Amino acid sequence: MTPASVAELSRALGSSAVLTAEEDLREYRDPYSYAGWDDATPAAVAMPGSVDEVRAVVRWANEHRVPLWTVSQGRNLAYGGPAPRVRGSVLVSLRRMDRVLDVNEELAYALVEPGVRFFDLYEHVRGRGLWASLPVLGWGSVVGNALEHGWGYTPNGDHASNACGMEVVLATGEVLRTGMGALPGSRSWQAHKRGFGPSSDGLFMQSNFGIVTKMGVWLMPQPERYVACLVTTPRQEDLETLVDVLRPLLLDRTIPNHPLLGPAIGAPGWSLRFALYGRASVVDAQQEIVSTAFSVIPGAELATRAYAGDAVAEDARDADPFHRFQAGIPGMEALEVVKMRAGEHGGLLDFSPVGALSGREAAQLCDLVRSLVERHGFDYTPGVIVTPRSLLHITPLVFDTTDEEQVRRAFDAYEALVPELARAGYGLYRAHLRFMDLVADTYDWGDHAQRRFNQRLKDALDPNGILSPGKQGIWPRSMR
Amino acid sequence: MTPASVAELSRALGSSAVLTAEEDLREYRDPYSYAGWDDATPAAVAMPGSVDEVRAVVRWANEHRVPLWTVSQGRNLAYGGPAPRVRGSVLVSLRRMDRVLDVNEELAYALVEPGVRFFDLYEHVRGRGLWASLPVLGWGSVVGNALEHGWGYTPNGDHASNACGMEVVLATGEVLRTGMGALPGSRSWQAHKRGFGPSSDGLFMQSNFGIVTKMGVWLMPQPERYVACLVTTPRQEDLETLVDVLRPLLLDRTIPNHPLLGPAIGAPGWSLRFALYGRASVVDAQQEIVSTAFSVIPGAELATRAYAGDAVAEDARDADPFHRFQAGIPGMEALEVVKMRAGEHGGLLDFSPVGALSGREAAQLCDLVRSLVERHGFDYTPGVIVTPRSLLHITPLVFDTTDEEQVRRAFDAYEALVPELARAGYGLYRAHLRFMDLVADTYDWGDHAQRRFNQRLKDALDPNGILSPGKQGIWPRSMR
Numbered sequence: 001m002t003p004a005s006v007a008e009l010s011r012a013l014g015s016s017a018v019l020t021a022e023e024d025l026r027e028y029r030d031p032y033s034y035a036g037w038d039d040a041t042p043a044a045v046a047m048p049g050s051v052d053e054v055r056a057v058v059r060w061a062n063e064h065r066v067p068l069w070t071v072s073q074g075r076n077l078a079y080g081g082p083a084p085r086v087r088g089s090v091l092v093s094l095r096r097m098d099r100v101l102d103v104n105e106e107l108a109y110a111l112v113e114p115g116v117r118f119f120d121l122y123e124h125v126r127g128r129g130l131w132a133s134l135p136v137l138g139w140g141s142v143v144g145n146a147l148e149h150g151w152g153y154t155p156n157g158d159h160a161s162n163a164c165g166m167e168v169v170l171a172t173g174e175v176l177r178t179g180m181g182a183l184p185g186s187r188s189w190q191a192h193k194r195g196f197g198p199s200s201d202g203l204f205m206q207s208n209f210g211i212v213t214k215m216g217v218w219l220m221p222q223p224e225r226y227v228a229c230l231v232t233t234p235r236q237e238d239l240e241t242l243v244d245v246l247r248p249l250l251l252d253r254t255i256p257n258h259p260l261l262g263p264a265i266g267a268p269g270w271s272l273r274f275a276l277y278g279r280a281s282v283v284d285a286q287q288e289i290v291s292t293a294f295s296v297i298p299g300a301e302l303a304t305r306a307y308a309g310d311a312v313a314e315d316a317r318d319a320d321p322f323h324r325f326q327a328g329i330p331g332m333e334a335l336e337v338v339k340m341r342a343g344e345h346g347g348l349l350d351f352s353p354v355g356a357l358s359g360r361e362a363a364q365l366c367d368l369v370r371s372l373v374e375r376h377g378f379d380y381t382p383g384v385i386v387t388p389r390s391l392l393h394i395t396p397l398v399f400d401t402t403d404e405e406q407v408r409r410a411f412d413a414y415e416a417l418v419p420e421l422a423r424a425g426y427g428l429y430r431a432h433l434r435f436m437d438l439v440a441d442t443y444d445w446g447d448h449a450q451r452r453f454n455q456r457l458k459d460a461l462d463p464n465g466i467l468s469p470g471k472q473g474i475w476p477r478s479m480r
Numbered sequence: 481m482t483p484a485s486v487a488e489l490s491r492a493l494g495s496s497a498v499l500t501a502e503e504d505l506r507e508y509r510d511p512y513s514y515a516g517w518d519d520a521t522p523a524a525v526a527m528p529g530s531v532d533e534v535r536a537v538v539r540w541a542n543e544h545r546v547p548l549w550t551v552s553q554g555r556n557l558a559y560g561g562p563a564p565r566v567r568g569s570v571l572v573s574l575r576r577m578d579r580v581l582d583v584n585e586e587l588a589y590a591l592v593e594p595g596v597r598f599f600d601l602y603e604h605v606r607g608r609g610l611w612a613s614l615p616v617l618g619w620g621s622v623v624g625n626a627l628e629h630g631w632g633y634t635p636n637g638d639h640a641s642n643a644c645g646m647e648v649v650l651a652t653g654e655v656l657r658t659g660m661g662a663l664p665g666s667r668s669w670q671a672h673k674r675g676f677g678p679s680s681d682g683l684f685m686q687s688n689f690g691i692v693t694k695m696g697v698w699l700m701p702q703p704e705r706y707v708a709c710l711v712t713t714p715r716q717e718d719l720e721t722l723v724d725v726l727r728p729l730l731l732d733r734t735i736p737n738h739p740l741l742g743p744a745i746g747a748p749g750w751s752l753r754f755a756l757y758g759r760a761s762v763v764d765a766q767q768e769i770v771s772t773a774f775s776v777i778p779g780a781e782l783a784t785r786a787y788a789g790d791a792v793a794e795d796a797r798d799a800d801p802f803h804r805f806q807a808g809i810p811g812m813e814a815l816e817v818v819k820m821r822a823g824e825h826g827g828l829l830d831f832s833p834v835g836a837l838s839g840r841e842a843a844q845l846c847d848l849v850r851s852l853v854e855r856h857g858f859d860y861t862p863g864v865i866v867t868p869r870s871l872l873h874i875t876p877l878v879f880d881t882t883d884e885e886q887v888r889r890a891f892d893a894y895e896a897l898v899p900e901l902a903r904a905g906y907g908l909y910r911a912h913l914r915f916m917d918l919v920a921d922t923y924d925w926g927d928h929a930q931r932r933f934n935q936r937l938k939d940a941l942d943p944n945g946i947l948s949p950g951k952q953g954i955w956p957r958s959m960r
């Protein structure tokens with residue numbers, strides 16, 4: 001990248017939309033890496049403000065053969081933040097594309113740009129009878145989170161599955177609308193999944209095949225009643241039974257959201273958070289079923305708090321923050337937890353293998369991760385996201401980012417854990433930047449059939465290899 | 481295709497697995513076309529019995545540059561049946577690959593080959609506490625139906641969304657496992673959607689990018705109580721209110737399955753079929769809500785019939801067949817309806833535009849299709865599948881296949897309807913063989929961005945263009 005090419009980019013986007021000063025670029029390194037390390041940083045940051053400006057960046061990158069690295073908000077902190085995989089990439093930050101383009105109250109969906117944060121979407125839907133699902137930190141991008149297969153805590157918490165319809169700028173600069181969006185004038189782009197022919201939405205998630213510039217998000221109607229539930233059990237060995245009691249309640253939709261399971265605080269047992277939503281009479285019946293179900297675990301306790309759907313923002317103000325998250329009210333409390341555990345400069349890596357939702361397998365997976373994590377000198381404090389048939393066993397490795405030895409130990413542990421877990425049949429659903437290749441290596445069925453398939457698509461869609469090379473272990477031909 | 485190449489194929493699969501006799505091939509024409517027309521028929525039928533034999537067929541086709549046309553059961557009757565798009569294709573019938581490879585009672589899923597029919601899966605899961613979703617005809621392929629974006633009537637009725645994990649033979653002969661199946665030894669292939677990196681499952685639906693040889697199917701646990709519901713309204717103009725009353729009940733999951741809406745039989749109003757499933761106390765509360773909701777429509781009646789989940793097969797034996805379909809019990813009654821309407825040789829085309837689920841739009845779409853269909857001389861008898869945010873307005877054009885003039889009129893009507901509906905913003909979710917190009921033409925946003933994207937993938941994945949050329953309007957380079 002030459003000064004002349006940067007000047008050309010600045011002319012296209014406006015000079016305030018292209019950052020090259022060292023102090024600006026430093027903000028785009030991995031925030032949870034050791035500051036003294038020579039990590040990959042971007043050579044410049046481009047902040048397009050429109051689809052046409054994204055196209056301009058892509059055309060510029062093709063012309064000058066400069067690798068781009070796209071982030072929406074760049075808040076993917078536990079997995080590398082906004083940092084690029086390849087040194088010298090131009091970081092494309094989509095923060096300026098922050099419009100909520102549509103909120104349809106009747107059909108309960110929104111259409112958003114990638115710069116829209118969970119905080120922003122909340123402000124747009126509050127008081128309108130709609131709740132948006134969100135993860136524990138509200139500053140992230142709604143689009144970015146879904147594209148990374150992120151999860152939240154309302155019944156629409158499988159964010160990737162609750163995306164409906166995308167607009168994507170391809171590496172060629174062409175613009176694609178997926179699903180019903182391919183039909184001009186369609187009114188069901190955000191209402192109906194899949195259009196005519198193959199669906200490409202899944203291709204643009206955890207990938208480097210395009211830059212998503214618009215995405216539909218399904219919302220839930222504000223329920224008449226919402227009950228936040230917390231089950232605690234007294235013993236570590238309760239896990240197997242707890243999971244086996246929970247699973248049928250998820251499969252038959254008694255519990256409609258994705259529970260969060262973790263070690264109980266200050267006790268050897270487990271805690272399980274979930275919620276009920278709906279008409280009061282239905283929720284009452286469900287609560288009775290839930291209460292009876294968990295009572296088979298000796299010593300288990302179920303704490304519940306019921307809210308009127310239209311009063312949660314007020315009434316849950318001083319409650320457990322999770323009561324707000326499950327009601328679509330964003331917060332930043334989780335960041336404080338890291339600081340409490342590891343100081344002002346605390347950081348973490350998330351290690352996130354997936355298992356099937358049987359009690360036996362959950363216990364096996366937890367025991368395995370616990371022993372490995374503790375062997376590497378870290379506390380075992382997982383947050384396990386539960387789906388009706390699987391669990392995402394997310395274990396933060398927490399450290400002080402100013403302590404080089406601690407940071408190195410966390411990265412070393414991660415590197416050691418990936419192949420050990422893969423040998424036991426557990427793959428990661430998401431990975432830190434540094435370990436994308438390592439994790440992709442474990443998905444090697446059929447002599448790396450998936451890698452070859454992804455590479456073939458990459459070469460066809462992005463012949464110059466400009467879009468996020470190395471993301472999820474997918475490299476363009478020139479860099480393989 | 482030479483006699484020598486056919487002999488080679490016969491040697492690879494066994495001579496009984498390759499059909500070339502004219503009377504055998506005749507069975508693979510479009511069953512609902514006029515018999516006297518010179519429709520495209522296959523040059524031969526290959527019936528591989530294993531993944532390796534599918535690979536052998538694909539390698540053979542590449543070597544001899546013969547187009548293949550793959551069907552699972554070939555029962556896609558209203559859209560062309562097993563007939564190929566291109567004359568002289570070798571039809572690949574997967575009927576012999578008919579194994580149910582796994583039924584997981586704990587996690588409520590099955591893993592099936594493409595030759596498994598809804599009848600077969602039902603036999604495998606009955607008495608084991610699991611219900612499989614199915615469409616009105618039980619003889620179709622479970623895999624084939626999901627791949628064509630088909631719908632059924634349990635809460636897992638969005639068959640494409642309830643597929644989890646695929647194995648696919650690519651045009652190169654390579655075998656790909658999607659999602660968690662890319663990790664050797666993973667136990668969550670059928671339990672967790674999406675693996676690491678982009679998801680390609682959607683690419684293999686309504687497409688010609690691969691041959692699906694295994695697919696996971698999510699099942700539902702047998703409920704304690706199941707209530708079949710039928711709402712009838714007295715007036716044609718009730719539609720708008722009916723839809724607006726129904727939508728919130730779907731969005732808040734009071735009604736968990738996909739209702740079927742249609743003109744009431746023998747009356748000017750509408751009928752709406754749906755069901756409630758779950759624990760008795762919850763279903764009772766839901767039934768009360770539903771009953772109150774629809775009572776706002778003057779003259780509307782709600783008929784319900786409650787079943788114990790474990791006794792439906794017995795107790796619904798003489799009930800409305802739909803009571804069985806909503807409980808996952810397959811049947812063939814719908815075929816009789818066509819014969820009742822158009823005689824022993826009755827046939828039909830399904831015309832299937834998608835709209836958003838608002839009362840106003842539903843009324844507009846129904847009025848538009850009604851006027852067009854009636855203008856072409858057909859009765860308007862739609863079956864509208866309703867999702868929480870959209871509707872699939874499926875209108876059969878019914879005719880006597882032995883009456884050339886009737887058949888021609890149906891095809892002419894279809895051809896006229898596609899562009900008229902597209903101009904109003906309604907695209908088809910699926911199309912008859914003859915109109916795949918026409919329908920693909922209507923999905924032309926961004927100067928046919930979708931077509932160019934699909935063609936790029938086609939050329940990368942299937943350079944010789946052997947897999948189902950023309951399917952969904954996607955043609956390989958050599959045939960464009």
